[in-house]
Amino acid sequence: MRRFAVIIFLLSALLIFDSARAQYVLQDVVLLKSAEVVRGDILENIPNDYVTIQTMDSLIRKIDWKVIELITQEAKRNAKGKLIRDEFNQKSEKVKFGLIVDTGIAFGRKNAESVASLNFGLIPAVEFGGTVSIGLGSGLRVPINSESLVLPLNLDFRFSGSKRVGPILALGIGYGYLTETDFEEGGILGYAKVGLKVRSDYGGAVCIFIGADSGPQLVTKPGFGFFGPSTFLAPQNVTGICLSIAFSF
Numbered sequence: 001m002r003r004f005a006v007i008i009f010l011l012s013a014l015l016i017f018d019s020a021r022a023q024y025v026l027q028d029v030v031l032l033k034s035a036e037v038v039r040g041d042i043l044e045n046i047p048n049d050y051v052t053i054q055t056m057d058s059l060i061r062k063i064d065w066k067v068i069e070l071i072t073q074e075a076k077r078n079a080k081g082k083l084i085r086d087e088f089n090q091k092s093e094k095v096k097f098g099l100i101v102d103t104g105i106a107f108g109r110k111n112a113e114s115v116a117s118l119n120f121g122l123i124p125a126v127e128f129g130g131t132v133s134i135g136l137g138s139g140l141r142v143p144i145n146s147e148s149l150v151l152p153l154n155l156d157f158r159f160s161g162s163k164r165v166g167p168i169l170a171l172g173i174g175y176g177y178l179t180e181t182d183f184e185e186g187g188i189l190g191y192a193k194v195g196l197k198v199r200s201d202y203g204g205a206v207c208i209f210i211g212a213d214s215g216p217q218l219v220t221k222p223g224f225g226f227f228g229p230s231t232f233l234a235p236q237n238v239t240g241i242c243l244s245i246a247f248s249f
Contacts, residue, residue, distance in 0.1 A: 025075070025076045026073045026074065026075060026076060027039055027040060027041060027056075027073065027074060027075075027076040028040060028041055028042040028053060028071065028072075028073055029071070029072050029073060029074050030042075030051060030053060030063060030068060030070075030071050031068070031069045031070040031071075031072070032063070032067050032068060032069060033067050033068070033069045034067065038053060038055060038061065038063065039055065039056050039074075040053045040054045040055040040056050040061075041053065041054050042071075043060070045071075046065075047065070048065050049064075049065055050062055050063060050064055050065060051063045051065065051068065051071070094128070094129055095126065095127070095128060096126070096127040096130075097124070097125075097126055097127075098124075098125055098126075098127055098133075098204075098248055098249050099122065099123065099124055099125070099248070099249050100121070100122075100123040100124075100125055100133070100135060100137070100156070100158075100246055100247070100248045100249075101121070101122060101123075101246065101247045101248075101249075102119070102120075102121040102122075102123060102137070102139075102244055102245075102246040103118075103119065103120050103121070103244060103245060103246070104118075104119050104209070104242055104243050104244025104245060105117070105118055105119065105242065105243055105244070106119055106213040106215070106240055106241065106242040106243075107240050107241060107242075108213075108238050108239055108240020108241065109240070115143065115144075115145060115217055115238050115240070116143070116144045116145070116240075117141050117142055117143045117144060117150070117215070117217065118141070118142040118144065119139070119140075119141050119142075119213075119242070119244065120139045120140045120141075120142075121137050121138070121139035121152070121156075122137065122138060122139050123135040123136070123137035123138075123156045124136060124137075125156065125158075125248075127248075129162075130160075130162055131159065131160055131161065131162055132157075132158070132159055132160075133156075133157070133158045133248075134155070134156070134157055135155070135156040135158075136153075136154075136155060136156070137152070137153070137154050137155075137156045137172065137174070138151070138152060138153050138154075139151075139152055140152075141176065141215060143217050143218070148178045148179055148217075148218045149178075149179045150176045150177065150178055150179070150186065150189075150215060150216060150217065151176065151177045151179060151186075152174055152175070152176045152177075152189055152215070153174050153175055153176075153177075154172045154173060154174020154175070154189060154190075155172065155173055155174060156170065156171075156172045157170070157171045157172070158170045158171075160197045161197075164198070164199045165196070165197070165198050165199070166196075166197055167194065167195070167196065167197070168194070168195050168196070168197040168207050168209075169192075169193075169194050170191070170192075170193050170194075170195070170207075170209060170211070170246075171190075171191070171192050172189075172190055172191045172192075173188075173189075173190045174188075174189055174190070175187070175188060175189065176188075176189040176215045176216045178216055178217075178218065186216045187215070187216030187237045188214075188216075188237065189213075189214060189215035189216065189237075190213075190214050190215075191211060191212065191213040191214070191242060192211050192212050193209040193210060193211025193212070193213075193242060193244065194209065194210065194211060195207050195208045195209035195210065195211075196208050203249075204247065204248055204249045205247070205248045206245070206246070206247055207245065207246040207247075207248070208244075208245050209242070209243070209244045209245070209246065210241070210242070210243055211241075211242055212239065212240070212241065212242065213239070213240060213241070213242035214237055214238065214239040214240075215237065215238065216237055216238075217237075217238045
Protein backbone atom coordinates (compact mmCIF):
# COMPACT_ATOMS: atom_id res chain seq x y z
CA MET A 1 0.00 0.00 0.00
CA ARG A 2 2.71 2.47 0.97
CA ARG A 3 4.96 1.59 -1.99
CA PHE A 4 1.99 1.93 -4.33
CA ALA A 5 1.20 5.40 -2.95
CA VAL A 6 4.82 6.53 -3.44
CA ILE A 7 4.84 5.31 -7.05
CA ILE A 8 1.55 7.10 -7.83
CA PHE A 9 2.83 10.42 -6.49
CA LEU A 10 6.14 10.16 -8.37
CA LEU A 11 4.33 9.43 -11.64
CA SER A 12 1.97 12.34 -11.01
CA ALA A 13 4.93 14.68 -10.49
CA LEU A 14 6.52 13.56 -13.78
CA LEU A 15 3.28 14.07 -15.72
CA ILE A 16 2.77 17.52 -14.23
CA PHE A 17 6.34 18.57 -15.04
CA ASP A 18 5.87 17.46 -18.65
CA SER A 19 2.64 19.44 -18.98
CA ALA A 20 4.34 22.50 -17.48
CA ARG A 21 6.96 22.41 -20.27
CA ALA A 22 4.15 22.44 -22.83
CA GLN A 23 3.10 25.93 -21.68
CA TYR A 24 5.94 27.41 -23.75
CA VAL A 25 6.24 27.96 -27.50
CA LEU A 26 8.24 25.07 -28.96
CA GLN A 27 10.54 25.01 -31.97
CA ASP A 28 11.88 22.10 -33.99
CA VAL A 29 15.52 21.08 -33.71
CA VAL A 30 17.32 19.02 -36.36
CA LEU A 31 20.69 17.56 -35.37
CA LEU A 32 22.85 16.60 -38.33
CA LYS A 33 25.47 13.85 -38.39
CA SER A 34 28.06 16.59 -38.96
CA ALA A 35 27.14 17.92 -35.44
CA GLU A 36 25.42 20.97 -36.96
CA VAL A 37 22.20 22.03 -35.21
CA VAL A 38 19.36 23.57 -37.25
CA ARG A 39 16.56 25.31 -35.30
CA GLY A 40 13.25 26.53 -36.68
CA ASP A 41 9.82 25.25 -37.74
CA ILE A 42 9.50 22.10 -39.84
CA LEU A 43 7.26 22.77 -42.85
CA GLU A 44 7.43 19.33 -44.45
CA ASN A 45 8.68 15.98 -43.21
CA ILE A 46 8.91 13.11 -45.69
CA PRO A 47 10.29 10.06 -43.80
CA ASN A 48 13.38 8.51 -45.37
CA ASP A 49 13.48 11.30 -47.96
CA TYR A 50 13.87 14.90 -46.77
CA VAL A 51 12.83 17.57 -44.24
CA THR A 52 11.97 21.16 -45.11
CA ILE A 53 12.50 23.61 -42.25
CA GLN A 54 12.14 27.37 -41.92
CA THR A 55 15.12 28.45 -39.84
CA MET A 56 15.16 31.16 -37.20
CA ASP A 57 16.42 33.72 -39.73
CA SER A 58 13.40 32.92 -41.98
CA LEU A 59 15.36 30.93 -44.56
CA ILE A 60 13.82 27.79 -46.09
CA ARG A 61 16.18 24.83 -45.96
CA LYS A 62 15.74 21.34 -47.41
CA ILE A 63 17.71 18.62 -45.59
CA ASP A 64 18.29 15.09 -46.85
CA TRP A 65 17.28 12.33 -44.39
CA LYS A 66 20.65 10.64 -44.89
CA VAL A 67 22.47 13.44 -43.06
CA ILE A 68 19.98 13.71 -40.16
CA GLU A 69 20.95 12.24 -36.78
CA LEU A 70 17.97 13.34 -34.66
CA ILE A 71 14.80 15.46 -34.80
CA THR A 72 13.43 16.86 -31.53
CA GLN A 73 11.86 19.98 -29.99
CA GLU A 74 12.85 22.57 -27.42
CA ALA A 75 11.38 25.72 -25.89
CA LYS A 76 11.85 28.77 -28.12
CA ARG A 77 13.81 31.77 -26.84
CA ASN A 78 13.58 35.42 -27.86
CA ALA A 79 16.45 37.69 -28.91
CA LYS A 80 17.38 38.24 -25.24
CA GLY A 81 17.62 34.50 -24.58
CA LYS A 82 14.44 34.28 -22.49
CA LEU A 83 11.89 31.51 -22.98
CA ILE A 84 8.73 32.52 -24.84
CA ARG A 85 5.40 31.70 -23.18
CA ASP A 86 2.33 30.92 -25.25
CA GLU A 87 -0.42 33.54 -25.58
CA PHE A 88 -2.62 32.01 -22.88
CA ASN A 89 0.13 32.15 -20.25
CA GLN A 90 1.18 35.67 -21.25
CA LYS A 91 -2.36 36.83 -20.42
CA SER A 92 -2.56 34.92 -17.13
CA GLU A 93 0.70 35.83 -15.41
CA LYS A 94 -0.99 38.08 -12.80
CA VAL A 95 -3.47 35.36 -11.78
CA LYS A 96 -2.24 31.84 -12.45
CA PHE A 97 -3.79 28.46 -11.71
CA GLY A 98 -1.23 25.83 -10.84
CA LEU A 99 -0.44 22.72 -8.86
CA ILE A 100 1.94 22.19 -5.94
CA VAL A 101 3.44 18.77 -5.21
CA ASP A 102 4.74 18.78 -1.63
CA THR A 103 6.61 15.77 -0.19
CA GLY A 104 8.53 15.36 3.03
CA ILE A 105 8.88 13.80 6.47
CA ALA A 106 7.67 14.88 9.91
CA PHE A 107 8.97 13.49 13.18
CA GLY A 108 8.43 14.11 16.88
CA ARG A 109 7.63 12.48 20.24
CA LYS A 110 4.35 11.68 21.98
CA ASN A 111 3.96 9.91 25.35
CA ALA A 112 7.72 9.13 25.37
CA GLU A 113 7.33 7.43 21.97
CA SER A 114 9.17 8.51 18.81
CA VAL A 115 6.80 8.94 15.86
CA ALA A 116 7.31 9.94 12.24
CA SER A 117 5.37 10.05 9.00
CA LEU A 118 6.02 10.43 5.28
CA ASN A 119 3.84 13.18 3.86
CA PHE A 120 2.67 13.50 0.25
CA GLY A 121 0.48 16.43 -0.80
CA LEU A 122 -1.18 17.60 -4.02
CA ILE A 123 -2.37 21.21 -3.79
CA PRO A 124 -4.30 22.90 -6.63
CA ALA A 125 -3.68 26.60 -6.06
CA VAL A 126 -4.32 30.09 -7.38
CA GLU A 127 -1.22 32.30 -7.54
CA PHE A 128 -1.45 36.09 -7.44
CA GLY A 129 1.40 38.09 -8.94
CA GLY A 130 3.81 35.22 -8.49
CA THR A 131 4.19 35.98 -4.77
CA VAL A 132 1.01 34.77 -2.99
CA SER A 133 -0.81 31.47 -3.50
CA ILE A 134 -3.95 30.02 -1.93
CA GLY A 135 -4.78 26.36 -2.40
CA LEU A 136 -6.86 23.43 -1.19
CA GLY A 137 -4.69 20.40 -0.61
CA SER A 138 -5.12 16.69 -0.11
CA GLY A 139 -2.86 13.67 -0.38
CA LEU A 140 -1.59 11.02 1.99
CA ARG A 141 0.30 10.82 5.27
CA VAL A 142 2.01 7.50 5.94
CA PRO A 143 3.01 6.98 9.63
CA ILE A 144 6.17 4.89 9.81
CA ASN A 145 5.23 3.07 13.04
CA SER A 146 1.48 2.71 12.47
CA GLU A 147 -0.75 0.80 10.05
CA SER A 148 -3.31 3.61 9.90
CA LEU A 149 -2.87 6.02 7.00
CA VAL A 150 -4.00 9.64 7.31
CA LEU A 151 -6.01 11.38 4.58
CA PRO A 152 -5.51 15.16 4.89
CA LEU A 153 -7.68 17.99 3.62
CA ASN A 154 -6.33 21.46 4.25
CA LEU A 155 -6.09 25.07 3.16
CA ASP A 156 -2.60 26.11 2.06
CA PHE A 157 -1.16 29.64 2.01
CA ARG A 158 2.27 30.50 0.56
CA PHE A 159 4.08 33.84 0.52
CA SER A 160 7.31 34.52 -1.35
CA GLY A 161 9.33 37.31 -2.93
CA SER A 162 9.41 38.14 -6.63
CA LYS A 163 13.09 37.32 -7.16
CA ARG A 164 14.30 34.20 -8.94
CA VAL A 165 15.82 32.90 -5.68
CA GLY A 166 14.36 33.97 -2.36
CA PRO A 167 12.62 33.03 0.91
CA ILE A 168 9.14 31.51 1.14
CA LEU A 169 6.65 30.96 3.98
CA ALA A 170 4.02 28.19 3.90
CA LEU A 171 1.08 27.91 6.31
CA GLY A 172 -1.59 25.21 6.38
CA ILE A 173 -4.63 24.29 8.44
CA GLY A 174 -7.10 21.45 7.97
CA TYR A 175 -8.28 18.01 9.10
CA GLY A 176 -6.68 14.57 8.94
CA TYR A 177 -8.84 11.43 8.77
CA LEU A 178 -7.43 8.16 10.14
CA THR A 179 -8.04 5.08 7.97
CA GLU A 180 -7.87 1.33 8.62
CA THR A 181 -8.84 1.73 12.27
CA ASP A 182 -11.89 1.14 14.42
CA PHE A 183 -11.85 4.76 15.50
CA GLU A 184 -13.13 6.32 12.25
CA GLU A 185 -11.97 9.71 13.35
CA GLY A 186 -9.01 12.03 13.05
CA GLY A 187 -7.93 15.43 14.20
CA ILE A 188 -6.85 18.92 13.32
CA LEU A 189 -3.65 19.20 11.30
CA GLY A 190 -1.51 22.19 10.48
CA TYR A 191 1.97 23.31 9.53
CA ALA A 192 4.14 26.39 9.45
CA LYS A 193 7.41 26.22 7.55
CA VAL A 194 9.97 28.50 5.96
CA GLY A 195 12.34 27.76 3.13
CA LEU A 196 14.10 28.74 -0.06
CA LYS A 197 12.28 29.09 -3.39
CA VAL A 198 14.10 28.75 -6.73
CA ARG A 199 12.13 29.60 -9.87
CA SER A 200 12.85 27.76 -13.12
CA ASP A 201 12.91 28.98 -16.71
CA TYR A 202 9.79 26.93 -17.39
CA GLY A 203 7.61 28.95 -15.01
CA GLY A 204 7.61 26.49 -12.11
CA ALA A 205 9.63 26.48 -8.92
CA VAL A 206 11.37 24.22 -6.43
CA CYS A 207 11.14 24.92 -2.69
CA ILE A 208 13.00 23.39 0.26
CA PHE A 209 11.33 23.76 3.68
CA ILE A 210 11.90 23.25 7.39
CA GLY A 211 9.30 23.94 10.04
CA ALA A 212 6.70 22.62 12.47
CA ASP A 213 3.96 20.10 11.67
CA SER A 214 1.02 18.84 13.69
CA GLY A 215 -1.41 16.07 12.79
CA PRO A 216 -3.30 13.02 14.07
CA GLN A 217 -1.66 9.60 14.44
CA LEU A 218 -2.34 6.38 16.30
CA VAL A 219 0.07 6.33 19.24
CA THR A 220 0.45 4.37 22.45
CA LYS A 221 -1.38 6.12 25.29
CA PRO A 222 -1.07 5.26 29.00
CA GLY A 223 -4.27 4.33 30.79
CA PHE A 224 -5.90 1.88 33.17
CA GLY A 225 -7.22 -1.56 32.36
CA PHE A 226 -9.06 -4.20 34.35
CA PHE A 227 -5.85 -5.29 36.07
CA GLY A 228 -4.39 -1.82 36.64
CA PRO A 229 -2.16 0.54 34.63
CA SER A 230 -2.01 -0.35 30.95
CA THR A 231 -1.39 1.12 27.50
CA PHE A 232 -3.57 1.25 24.40
CA LEU A 233 -3.57 2.78 20.92
CA ALA A 234 -5.51 6.00 20.53
CA PRO A 235 -5.68 8.82 17.96
CA GLN A 236 -3.70 11.80 19.22
CA ASN A 237 -2.22 14.90 17.64
CA VAL A 238 1.55 14.78 17.27
CA THR A 239 3.57 17.98 16.87
CA GLY A 240 7.13 17.88 15.60
CA ILE A 241 9.66 19.03 13.04
CA CYS A 242 9.09 18.66 9.32
CA LEU A 243 11.42 18.69 6.32
CA SER A 244 9.98 18.87 2.82
CA ILE A 245 10.60 19.67 -0.82
CA ALA A 246 7.88 21.10 -3.05
CA PHE A 247 7.48 21.53 -6.80
CA SER A 248 5.05 24.11 -8.19
CA PHE A 249 3.83 24.25 -11.78
